[in-house]
Amino acid sequence: MADTLTPVLTANWGDERAWKxxxxxxxxxxxxxxxxxxxxxxxxxxxxxxxxxxxxxxxxxxxxxxxxxxxxxxxxxxxxxxxxxxxxxxxxxxxxxxxxxxxxxxxxxxxxxxxxxxxxxxxxxxxxxxxxxxxxxxxxxxxxxxxxxxxxxxxxxxxxxxxxxxxxxxxxxxxxxxxxxxxxxxxxxxxxxxxxxxxxxxxxxxxxxxxxxxxxxxxxxxxxxxxxxxSMGTEKSKGMTIYSLSGHVRNTGQFEAPLGITLRQLLELAGGMREGHRLKFWTPGGSSTPILTPEHLDVPLDYEGVAGVRSMLGTKALQCFDETTSVVRAVLRWTEFYKHESCGKCTPCREGTWWLVQILSRLEAGRGEPGDIEKLLDLCENILGRSFCALGDGATSPISSAIQHFRDEFEAGMHTPAWELFPYEASRRFAPAPATAGAGA
CATH class of the missing domain: 3.40.50.11540 (NADH-ubiquinone oxidoreductase 51kDa subunit)
Structure with a gap:
């Protein structure tokens, strides 16, 4: 592979008034x-x-x-x-x-x-x-x-x-x-x-x-x-591309590198995860791709490498979450987005995403019912490949992969709210603004 970073599309981003x-x-x-x-x-x-x-x-x-x-x-x-x-x-x-x-x-x-x-x-x-x-x-x-x-x-x-x-x-x-x-x-x-x-x-x-x-x-x-x-990239995934790195990372942003770079290398360029924390799970190509774990840190981020671990390179949106994050909560937020954005044309996506949100909401609140995990997997199976476009498939991918890697968190949703196991404040990316004098007076 070529140098770690290969600025071509981003070469002039730092120039004064580069858009002129x-x-x-x-x-x-x-x-x-x-x-x-x-x-x-x-x-x-x-x-x-x-x-x-x-x-x-x-x-x-x-x-x-x-x-x-x-x-x-x-x-x-x-x-x-x-x-x-x-x-x-x-x-x-x-x-x-x-x-x-x-x-x-x-x-x-x-x-x-x-x-x-x-x-x-x-x-x-x-x-x-x-x-x-x-x-x-x-x-x-x-x-x-x-x-x-x-x-x-x-x-x-x-x-x-x-x-x-x-x-x-x-x-x-x-x-x-x-x-x-x-x-x-x-x-x-x-x-x-x-x-x-x-x-x-x-x-x-x-x-x-x-x-x-x-x-x-x-x-x-x-x-x-x-x-x-x-000459850049890998045998079947040629050239350079822009990776978006976000989440619990010290220095988030866009990194232009040859296809085939790994998340471990990108995290080194970004200064690693935030201080005192470790990577728990991440998305290789946005929220509609199956999530991966630290064991996949050295997977080449090209089309074949990511497909080899049953995920997708997608838009190369690398969202990195540390151990303070509830997988159930993250998946629920993504699914709420897909439910809202479904165009409603086909039944599997329109109805399926609604039911996925209902069950995930119960699990996040610690009010899960016996069989909820199986219902989630059954719904995902009935949506996958049965909708007009990839929105339905994208909505199911993070859920089924999250259950595969973190089933214990979904089982905990039968009795304990996610916010007790993973307090919101702990996973907050930015500290809240300090209160100003006289606030609330």
């Missing part, structure tokens, strides 16, 4: 676009395919292969949609990237659109992060003014319009087909597939949908080449 076009250009910004425009679109697709770039949104599907699925003989317009609806609990990589260096994304959009012969691209940003929406909009305006977007880009004869769309704030719109429905002005709900978006996506036309980090990696690949990119 002039400062981005000082770091070879838009040189990848200039080079791409000298190539045939199919050559750009082949380059990305050869690099081994895999989707950074969670599924890990090869990006170049996804682009090649677009039927070029289809007379309908082709669309590129960037999924910037980052809302997986614990995930914090796309929003900082767009905030610090939006032109990295905009350049990637233009190159990617050129590669698939697309003339209209959409960036679908989560509506709550208004500051990010405005920053991306500003970057797009700068790109138009500089001739990087719009008509006859850099004199190449290629035209592209870029639309920044703010979503209304629904977790389900992170699912690609629900995102398409939302873009079309309908309620965001997953579509039944086939047809797949590559054939009938936005406005029933061929569509590529990629994550922010996936698209943002394209300019560096065009500049550095496929061999340079694939």
């Amino acid at each position: 076009l002039a400062n981005y250009e000082r770091r070879d910004g838009y040189q990848g676009l200039r080079r791409a425009l000298t190539m045939e679109p199919a050559e750009v697709v082949a380059l990305v395919k050869d690099s081994g770039l895999r989707g950074r949104g969670g599924a890990g599907f090869p990006t170049g292969m996804k682009w090649s699925f677009i039927p070029q003989d289809n007379p309908k317009p082709k669309y590129l949609v960037v999924n910037a609806d980052e809302s997986e609990p614990g995930t914090c990589k796309d929003i900082p990237l767009m905030m610090a260096s939006p032109h990295t994304l905009v350049e990637g959009v233009i190159i990617s659109a050129y590669a698939i012969n697309c003339h209209t691209a959409f960036i679908y940003v989560r509506g709550e992060v208004l500051h990010v929406v405005r920053r991306v909009q500003q970057a797009v305006r700068e790109a138009y003014s500089a001739g990087y977007a719009g008509k006859n880009i850099l004199g190449s004869g290629y035209d592209l319009d870029i639309v920044v769309h703010a979503g209304a704030g629904a977790y389900i719109c992170g699912e690609e087909t629900a995102l398409l429905d939302s873009l079309e002005g309908r309620r965001g709900q997953p579509r039944l597939r086939p047809p797949f978006p590559a054939v009938a996506g936005l406005y029933a036309s061929p569509t590529v949908i990629n994550n922010v980090e996936s698209i943002s990696s394209v300019p560096a690949i065009v500049r550095g080449g496929a061999e340079w990119f694939s």
Whole structure:
């Protein structure tokens, strides 16, 4: 593996006003676009395919292969949609990237659109992060003014319009087909597939949908080449990526490293767990992935390594919890989120997540009933693989894995509240603000 940290996407995050076009250009910004425009679109697709770039949104599907699925003989317009609806609990990589260096994304959009012969691209940003929406909009305006977007880009004869769309704030719109429905002005709900978006996506036309980090990696690949990119990472998981480290860690934040780094290495870079405490459990890819324990500290954080221990790399959101945390409480909070965010389209997810919350609430309060653990596992089994999208699967993953690793805590929920075994104050990440003089007077 390459060096521990490989800043590529994050290389300019510390620059003064890194989000401005002039400062981005000082770091070879838009040189990848200039080079791409000298190539045939199919050559750009082949380059990305050869690099081994895999989707950074969670599924890990090869990006170049996804682009090649677009039927070029289809007379309908082709669309590129960037999924910037980052809302997986614990995930914090796309929003900082767009905030610090939006032109990295905009350049990637233009190159990617050129590669698939697309003339209209959409960036679908989560509506709550208004500051990010405005920053991306500003970057797009700068790109138009500089001739990087719009008509006859850099004199190449290629035209592209870029639309920044703010979503209304629904977790389900992170699912690609629900995102398409939302873009079309309908309620965001997953579509039944086939047809797949590559054939009938936005406005029933061929569509590529990629994550922010996936698209943002394209300019560096065009500049550095496929061999340079694939020299990082592992045999089947190529390149660098951004890991989000949060929880009971001394120094939380984003760490850009080659795929295949371990949590032990990342914790060393972050200064370890908070003083006087030890790691109890962690998520490798956000709350919708099966939880892992300290015995998995040396598992390579790539798609194959994490799958080998029956979890998922997902969004690479590493939430680390110490021994003061109740597993039952953590799983309940996550499940409450999924219950709230379920779109309600399919029965297993809509009804199943509600019942999961009822049982977990009883267990957290120490009022569990005989058979509750078996009911949880039975519910998870009946939701898993039976919903329209992965929200149902994601809701069950932390529960079934938590019971596997910490069944004793769920059994304790038959007689003792979680807050007695694990007081809230002990697991608080930040100390409460001191009371001011005269407070409450």
